[in-house]
Ligand code: ADP
Ligand code: MG
């Protein structure tokens with residue numbers, strides 16, 4: 216397939232910046248008309264692996280799926296994204312069927328979901344042929360396995376449908392055991408070997424690391440110099456920076472070239488070719504670099520700026536070490552990165568719910584960046600894959616120094632609640648620091664019990680605390696309130712004293728400051744007690760507002 220077209224659709228139809236682990240390869244194979252069996256964890260994003268190719272290919276893609284509710288959900292979601300899709304199920308009204316058949320006859324429908332029971336009806340294959348079916352996708356393909364827990368006899372008819380239509384088939388499941396796989400291959404593909412995609416998300420040969428930006432240019436140069444002669448990619452947030460950093464690396468005696476979408480196509484091609492061919496070349500690039508790159512021996516990926524989501528991060532580091540030999544990934548980040556990424560999301564012109572999701576994806580990445588345990592566990596956890604501490608990441612190498620940050624976290628949560636969740640980080644920090652700014656005084660926030668309770672720490676440290684709270688998803692910016700920080704459901708247990716919060720101590724020591732004091736002054740007793748009452752009153756007030764986002768609604772017990 217043209218990967219570019221795939222990425223455009225990914226962004227424009229689904230609103231995703233990058234593929235999830237494994238998706239790109241599968242999409243490419245399915246779009247290319249291969250028979251495919253893909254085993255991917257639940258939540259891994261299997262639907263996209265047949266939906267996107269359906270839009271890349273001509274004709275109609277038939278999707279067999281076992282649950283009517285699921286089908287209808289997907290059709291609705293696709294319709295909302297402007298994709299013409301339909302579901303043929305027993306739950307349809309005659310009207311729905313009529314308009315669906317019309318869309319099919321006119322060739323407008325790109326995806327047709329079919330309940331397996333439909334296959335039992337005579338004439339189905341002939342009709343699908345008439346409507347120009349060019350591919351079959353089978354969701355929850357383990358339903359064809361007799362000994363599996365979800366056996367659906369009608370799934371046994373799929374093999375005959377494939378033969379009748381003579382089109383490629385792509386089967387998807389999260390159930391990976393070998394016996395089931397064999398049964399799927401025998402029954403769906405008539406014994407012909409499909410291309411099998413079977414892997415968890417882990418890339419154990421890539422060492423993972425994050426570091427705060429200190430002297431960013433120095434850090435990049437030192438890192439690259441220490442790896443001289445080994446091919447690497449430096450990812451930057453802007454085109455300009457790729458040029459500047461490539462120049463700096465050359466001046467440091469390294470062989471480095473810039474790469475970004477603003478270069479002439481010829482220059483881009485040349486850069487790709489050089490990278491492929493030359494040993495130890497460094498490409499300093501924006502995210503535009505990598506799609507067409509298939510170099511197995513990239514030894515390191517350095518993010519000179521924070522990526523925008525876990526998905527982007529995973530995909531970009533995943534370009535290292537495809538040969539399975541040891542490789543490294545390091546990500547540099549600082550408060551400016553976070554500000555920049557947030558601004559990009561807020562000013563990006565996407566609908567509000569998509570902005571919220573993008574903030575969430577950024578928060579998840581921050582959570583990994585400031586993880587207090589193994590980074591791989593945190594990263595794989597994001598993709599719902601369980602893992603043991605890996606021994607091949609910076610936090611496993613050197614366990615991070617953590618401290619119990621429940622108290623400062625509660626101070627910030629308290630400040631947020633007592634100000635109605637209408638303010639951003641700066642104002643909340645002013646309150647806990649006891650700064651009587653005009654804004655604080657004008658709103659009477661200098662009279663809050665929380666005012667000045669956090670004086671033992673300085674502004675930079677409070678910034679770091681709030682950032683870690685964002686990373687741990689205790690607070691989330693609400694775009695409909697100009698990015699005001701609001702509590703998430705995770706904040707409830709912290710406020711109620713049921714859940715402790717740990718944070719990294721090193722993050723508090725940015726820029727060569729001395730050691731931080733161990734504990735901030737305790738919340739004044741009155742505040743500690745008054746907090747839950749305030750929270751309760753606040754929730755009541757919120758509930759009276761028409762629109763209460765589900766994620767901030769607590770139970771009665773709060
Ligand atoms: P599965 O069927 O494998 O369990 P789904 O197809 O239901 O997974 O997708 C799980 C979730 O992941 C969905 O919310 C989907 O929108 C999201 N998702 C899929 N692909 C991506 C991607 N490339 N980037 C971000 N989110 C994605
Ligand atoms: Mg699914």
Ligand code: ZN
Nearest residue numbers: 589605608611
């Ligand atoms: Zn680890």
